[in-house]
Amino acid sequence: MDLKTLAQALERMGCPPEKSAEMAAQLDRRAAQLAAQTGRSQAEALAHLLALMQQGWAAQSQGSPPARS
Numbered sequence: 087m088d089l090k091t092l093a094q095a096l097e098r099m100g101c102p103p104e105k106s107a108e109m110a111a112q113l114d115r116r117a118a119q120l121a122a123q124t125g126r127s128q129a130e131a132l133a134h135l136l137a138l139m140q141q142g143w144a145a146q147s148q149g150s151p152p153a154r155s
């Protein structure tokens with residue numbers, strides 16, 4: 087997934103538009119690190135991280151603190 091597409095996906099999940107490009111780049115770097123550490127593919131690591139972020143934003147919108155992993 088290219089960074090522009092990732093940034094758009096983050097915005098749809100609740101990321102502020104002014105932060106989406108920076109967050110997409112950070113998320114992509116972290117997915118590469120996680121893939122190297124765990125032996126997962128980068129796509130699997132990215133999907134995992136996106137799921138965690140979505141849970142965090144959902145909890146935040148409900149007034150709950152984000153879950154930690």
